[in-house]
Amino acid sequence: MTAEAPALICSAKGCRGAAAHALLWNNPSLHTEERRKVWLACDEHREHLEEFLTLRGFLRETVDAHAIPEGAG
Template structure:
């Protein structure tokens, strides 16, 4: 029996759409420089979530949701 991977859902509050982007970030006051946390985003919420993280100096890069680097999370 095949096991399906869990659906990737946008991290924006109240959104249930499929995520197509992974926003990699870290909070330098809490995380080591190489640590990457992940927020998922649909096309509609990508810009908003990137802006939220960027204003705080947390955003590091955005990649395809199916290309999240190993160890990020």
């Protein structure tokens, strides 16, 4: 018997949609340059979440939700 992977749910407030994208970010005043935090986004909320992080200088890259680098989180 194999364990089922947990569902990837969008990080947008109030959204329970399936995440298709992983937004990798860090706050340079709190995190080291190589540290990556992750927000998940459905197609509908990707642009909004990317804009939020970009305006603050936090967004580093966006990848497929199933391609989150090891150690990010």
